[in-house]
Amino acid sequence: xxxxxxxxxxxxxxxxxxxxxxxxxxxxxxxxxxxxxxxxxxxxxxxxxxxxxxxxxxxxxxxxxxxxxxxxxxxxxxxxxxxxxxxxxxxxxxxxxxxxxxxxxxxxxxxxxxxxxxxxxxxxxxxxxxxxxxxxxxxxxxxxxxxxxxxxxxxxxxxxxxxxxxxxxxxxxxxxxxxxxxxxxxxxxxxxxxxxxxxxxxxxxxxxxxxxxxxxxxxxxxxxxxxxxxxxxxxxxxxxxxxxxxxxxxxxxxxxxxxxxxxxxxxxxxxxxxxxxxxxxxxxxxxxxxxxxxxxxxxxxxxxxxxxxxxxxxxxxxxxxxxxxxxxxxxxxxxxxxxxxxxxxxxxxxxxxxxxxxxxxxxxxxxxxxxxxxxxxxxxxxxxxxxxx
Numbered sequence: 001x002x003x004x005x006x007x008x009x010x011x012x013x014x015x016x017x018x019x020x021x022x023x024x025x026x027x028x029x030x031x032x033x034x035x036x037x038x039x040x041x042x043x044x045x046x047x048x049x050x051x052x053x054x055x056x057x058x059x060x061x062x063x064x065x066x067x068x069x070x071x072x073x074x075x076x077x078x079x080x081x082x083x084x085x086x087x088x089x090x091x092x093x094x095x096x097x098x099x100x101x102x103x104x105x106x107x108x109x110x111x112x113x114x115x116x117x118x119x120x121x122x123x124x125x126x127x128x129x130x131x132x133x134x135x136x137x138x139x140x141x142x143x144x145x146x147x148x149x150x151x152x153x154x155x156x157x158x159x160x161x162x163x164x165x166x167x168x169x170x171x172x173x174x175x176x177x178x179x180x181x182x183x184x185x186x187x188x189x190x191x192x193x194x195x196x197x198x199x200x201x202x203x204x205x206x207x208x209x210x211x212x213x214x215x216x217x218x219x220x221x222x223x224x225x226x227x228x229x230x231x232x233x234x235x236x237x238x239x240x241x242x243x244x245x246x247x248x249x250x251x252x253x254x255x256x257x258x259x260x261x262x263x264x265x266x267x268x269x270x271x272x273x274x275x276x277x278x279x280x281x282x283x284x285x286x287x288x289x290x291x292x293x294x295x296x297x298x299x300x301x302x303x304x305x306x307x308x309x310x311x312x313x314x315x316x317x318x319x320x321x322x323x324x325x326x327x328x329x330x331x332x333x334x335x336x337x338x339x340x341x342x343x344x345x346x347x348x349x350x351x352x353x354x355x356x357x358x359x360x361x362x363x364x365x366x367x368x369x370x371x372x373x374x375x376x377x378x379x380x381x382x383x384x385x386x387x388x389x
Contacts, residue, residue: 003312030077031211033099043064062369063216063372079128079131079205108136115138119191122145123155123287123288134161143177143180144173146168174191193298228346228368230289230343231266232291234266256360264309287339320347334372337376337377
């Protein structure tokens with residue numbers, strides 16, 4: 001393939017025990033929470049019949065997350081739900097009692113006290129945490145890796161958060177945020193990756209992502225046969241994979257994981273059969289996926305559910321961005337950013353390669369679901385990619 005490497009693996013290994021927290025029933029609970037927010041609306045599922053036919057597929061569908069809560073990305077689903085669960089625990093409330101009204105009421109404010117929510121982000125997750133903190137009248141502190149573009153920094157600052165760009169990569173920022181949260185009175189780390197001793201909040205974030213999976217499942221007139229998912233630390237991919245495995249146990253879809261070549265920690269982990277980190281700088285325009293260390297929770301789930309791992313160069317993501325922005329006649333245009341369009345670029349490469357098509361089962365029976373996880377969160381680079389094409 002031109003800009004993508006493929007690694008296939010047999011699925012069917014024993015499901016991770018974490019899947020028990022990522023069921024369709026839990027998805028219903030997460031969506032009920034999100035529905036209580038006045039900003040909630042399901043994001044659209046867009047069918048691309050013309051492109052699907054050209055690629056020889058039975059159907060091609062894109063879940064467009066750019067309208068999510070007005071934040072141009074899906075990440076707010078996880079951060080808001082995890083913070084909601086944290087507040088519910090402080091109040092002694094049951095998770096199903098969580099609503100926007102309850103979380104923003106006087107009792108919640110009193111229970112939170114001087115809470116400060118810390119996180120590290122490449123952009124979208126931090127924006128979601130900052131937005132939720134503002135909704136609750138709390139402080140947010142966000143640490144971002146070197147090279148972060150100005151627009152992503154300013155989008156978070158505009159929500160009232162304290163933001164710094166650090167001289168370290170994403171994984172280093174995670175460690176910094178964790179250290180500072182532990183040293184700050186009222187500090188709470190809201191991070192979408194896990195490590196021993198820090199698993200509950202990351203798992204709650206993953207539960208929040210189930211709202212997106214449930215919506216997509218209901219919006220399709222038949223279940224997908226293939227789901228292409230982006231992996232940074234892997235939390236979103238693992239949550240969606242676990243949902244579909246349990247929602248359609250008789251015929252679960254093939255899970256195809258997509259990463260930038262510069263940060264393909266799941267690809268490398270699958271090749272070695274154990275968690276393998278990518279060290280140092282990870283130069284890629286797919287900033288939301290520039291994570292060098294898999295979340296252990298996500299790895300435990302994905303190692304048994306993933307049928308193939310695709311490692312993509314930036315050129316593949318750029319091609320995906322342009323394909324979505326400039327659709328074939330009859331298809332709808334979608335504005336998808338670098339990380340959002342990675343799966344489309346990977347699909348285009350795979351569909352153009354006979355061996356990859358056969359290995360992945362991309363034929364006329366395939367109903368492929370992609371998730372455009374973000375819109376043009378870096379407008380300058382988005383324009384550059386469009387002009388270069």
